Amino acid sequence: MPKILITGCSSGFGLAIAQTFLTAGWDVVATMRTPRNDRLPPQDRLEILPLDVTSAESIDKAVKASGPIDALVNNAGVGMLNVLEGAEMAKIRELFETNVFGAMAMTKAVLPQMRARRSGVIVNVSSSVTIKPLPALSVYSASKAALNAFTxxxxxxxxxxxxxxxxxLPGSAPTTGFGKNAVARMGMEIPEPYSTFVSDYMTALRSGTEFTTPEDVAEAVWRAVTEQDAPIKIPAGADAQRSFREAGNSTA
Structure with a gap:
């Protein structure tokens, strides 16, 4: 059976991606900072490994323990919901370490084995904010734009x-806890001159958006991995697909 390694599987997109490939009969290596199996019940085709994509040692251990893989999904990511003035440079660097350099390091770690077999798929989970910009996401958007160019x-x-x-490229997905996790991880408040504007904008966005689900993202990743002629950019979710079309792209 083919084998896939997925980063960031503790919840949200990564969890849904792992479940989708398990259901389809793949061998799945589900990785996360702190391993847990309460949402992914133990089974023969599932291996849960610890992985911190910002640690070279952790990456090396996880890749060696996984053995040959046919697909890598770089899903692990950090959010930052804040305007630039409210973002500390140390936190900006932390975000890039995970969202950009972590994906690069994971890719670099698996490329030799894929190159030796002359086959493999690498899927990087980006964001539709690289298509349609939103306020209070300038730093996060920059990290995902870098990931796009890299890919x-x-x-x-x-x-x-x-x-x-x-x-x-997933659209807005509040059910994954992105905003709450972003604030908790980065520990920053939006500066007063911007706070009302950002709050009003996000309220309006939540009331008028058809949000992306983890299942939408899992479906898009499945397509990216299994369809030989899939386009390089695949929007996930109705809002992402709409933004994609509005930018003059085809979602076919």
Whole structure:
């Protein structure tokens, strides 16, 4: 059976992706900072491993323990819901360490084995904010835009050895706890001059958006991994697909 390694599987997108591939009969390596199996019941085709994508040692251990893999999904990410003035530079660097450098490090770790077999798929989970900008997400958007550029260039390099690199771009997904987790992890408040504007904007956004579900993202990742001719950018969720079309892209 083919094997997939997924980062950030404790909840949300990563959990749904793992469940989708398990249901389809794949061998799944579900990784997370702190392993837990209360949402992914033990089974023969599932392995849960600890992984911190900002640690070279942790990456090396997880990749070696996983053995040969056919697909890598870089889903682990950190959010930052704040305007630039309210963002500490140390926290900005922390976000880039996970969202950009973590994905690069994981990709770099699995490329040799994929290149040796001349096959494999790397899927990076980005965001629709790289298509349609939103306020209070400037730093987060920058990290995902960097991930996009990295993936598009990587795809040209990897294709030399039969390896595919793809992007999945989810829309807004409040059910994953993104905003709450972003505030808790980064520990920052929106500065007073911006707070009313941001609060009003987010309220309006929540009332008028058809949100993306974890299942939408899992479906998009499944397509990216299993369809040989899938486009390099795949929007996930109705709001992301709408933004994609409005930007002049096809969602086919």
């Amino acid at each position: 598009e260039s990587l795809a040209l390099e990897a294709a030399l050895f039969g390896i595919r690199a793809k992007l999945v």
